[in-house]
Amino acid sequence: MLTPVLLSGGVGSRLWPVSRESHPKQFLALAGELTMLQETLRRTSGLEAAAPIVVCNEEHRFMVAEQLRQLDLQPSALILEPQGRNTAPALALAALQAVTIDPESILLVLPADHLITDVEAFIAAVEKSLPFAGEGRLMTFGVVPTAPETGYGYIKCGPGLADDLYELERFVEKPDAAVAHDYMESGGYLWNSGMFLLRAQTYLDELGKRAPDILACCEQAMHAATADMYFVRPDAQLFERCPSDSIDYAVMEKTDAGAVVSLNCGWSDVGAWSALWEVAERDADGNVFRGDVIMDNCRGSYFRSESRLVAATGVENLVVVETADAILIADRDKVQDVKRIVTALKQGRRPEATLHRRVYRPWGCYESLITSERFQVKRIVVNPGQRLSLQMHHHRAEHWIVVKGTAEVTCEDKVFMLAEDESTYIPLGHKHRLANPGHIPLEIIEVQSGAYLGEDDIVRFEDVYGRSQ
Incomplete structure (x- = not known):
């Protein structure tokens, strides 16, 4: 059975300030109404496939679960990486999970933050590659270049x-402009998309040959994993020992079983703001705008x-x-350098590097509106x-x-209901809880007052999300 595997990693630096470390681009609606994670899941619906496996950061688990719920989609498993170890271990965790369900499982491995505009062409390329993957080929998808791009391998x-299927001769690192132009002229080079189609057991066998330390650590971590509904938690201490490496370096550059399918489907990894400008519909002056924007005599620009x-x-x-x-x-030609801005923010310990004013939690979200010395x-x-x-607070x-x-x-010992326009007061040191028993989102305005207003002034006594102390 074909099983989609979504790799939902990333630290959110290239599309700052909309994307942040705590809320990277796969969870954002950047090119339409759905988030990029949801778009990736939706494009697999045209395939005869099992429920997906998603590999994500522990911190992002409830965002992933909520976005799947919005699509009315139940995953086969959400595998929660204790630490990021790049794509080779992430895929190993998914493959180990998949073979316990179906030893003959074929995995369609997709980064959760890519954009594809021609879904039919993508589906056709997958279906064309399936027989080769079933025979033991490790298929990768190479995108037909549309420009001498220096930002892709x-x-x-x-x-x-x-037709459109080839032996994989070699991978090439990101070239300079002259070399990229030669690649375009030769016609024998494709962009490396980072998408794969392969038998789960074949990948594990190849990983065991080429990077046995990675396979051993992942096997041990999954053997000691705990499961809670569809959440699968590999053992953190065992997984921490795992080397960090990509699928390309660990396996694909070394294997004799690699093959590549040529893909022409309007693909982009949305690696910078300029990529969104390129794929979006532009006005007569070449501008793209999202949100509340007024332009006068502007050309070739992206406003959000x-x-x-x-x-x-x-x-x-x-x-x-x-x-x-x-x-x-x-x-627009220098937006790749935004990573240097994010680095500077992190060095200065600025919260803007990692958090939005709107912070997502398992139960919903909160947004800071006003912050002062003794109130928020x-x-x-x-x-x-x-x-x-x-919970309770010592200082507010x-x-x-x-x-x-x-x-x-x-x-404390009172439980009561509040309707719209009603309010209550929670004294310092009192145990309290807020819940939404209704069928629509509950919105409240919270005014905090006290000597210290930090998020770490929380003592949890009970928590349905496993965060109690």
């Missing part, structure tokens, strides 16, 4: 196996507003991205049927005002 095609009006006049070739707490302004105002959204932990009191939905409030 390349694959050199060997002798043909069938998340929370307020962005106005521009007389500019060309710019990227302007606005969020509630940061604004990026860059030359937050907007809190609790999803239907969800509840926060039973809280006032809650319901603005939408119905709240179930626990304060």
Whole structure:
């Protein structure tokens, strides 16, 4: 059976400030109504396939689960990496899980943050490759270049196996502009997409030959894994010993079983803001805009507003991205350098490197509206049927005002309901809990007051998400 495997890693640096370490690009709706993770899942619906396996960071588990729930999709497993160890171990975890379900399982391995505009062409390439994968070939998808791109690695095609299918001769690192132009002219090179089609057991066998330390660590970690519903947690201490390596370096560059299928499907890894400009519909002056944007005499630019009006006049070739707490302004040809901005933010211990003002939690999200020395105002959204932990604070009191939905409030030994426009007070040191018993999102305004307002001033007594102390 064909099983989609989504690799949902990434640290969110190249599409800052919209993408952050705690909320990277696969969880964002960047090119449509659905997030990139959801778009990746949706494009596999045209295949006869089993429920997907998703490999993600432990911190992101509830975002992944919620986005699958929105698609009414039940995964085969959500494998929670204790630490990021690159793609070769991530795929090993998925393959080990898959062979316990079906020893003959064929895995369609997809990064969760890529864009494909021609889904039919993608599906056709997968179906064409399936017989070869079933025979033990490790298939990779090579994208037909549309420009002498220096931001991608390349694959050199060997002798043909069938129409648009070739032996995999070698991988090539990201070239300079002159070499990339030669690759385009030769016609024998394809962009390395990072997508694969292979038998789970074949991959494990090859990994055992080429990178036995990785396989051994992953086997041990999965043997000692714990399971909670569809969450699978490899043993953290055992997995921590695993070497970090990519599928390309660990297996594909060394195997004798590699093959490549030529793919022409409007693919992009959305590796920079310029990529979104390239794939989006542009106006007569070559501009792309999202959100509340007013332009005058602008050309060839990308504007994105998340929370307020962005106005521009007389500019060309710019990227302007606005969020509630940061604004990026860059030359469209230099947006790859935004990674240096993120590095500087991390070195300065700036929260903007990792967190949005809107922070996602298993039960919903919260957003800081005003922060001062002894008070803070937050907007809190609790999803239907969800509840926060039973908790208390040593240094702050809280006032809650319901603005939408119905709240179930626990304060010490009292449990009571609050409707819209009603409020309550949670004194310092009191055990309390907020829950949403309704069928629509609960929204409250929380006013915190006290000597210390940090998120670490929480003592949890009970928590349905396993975070109690």
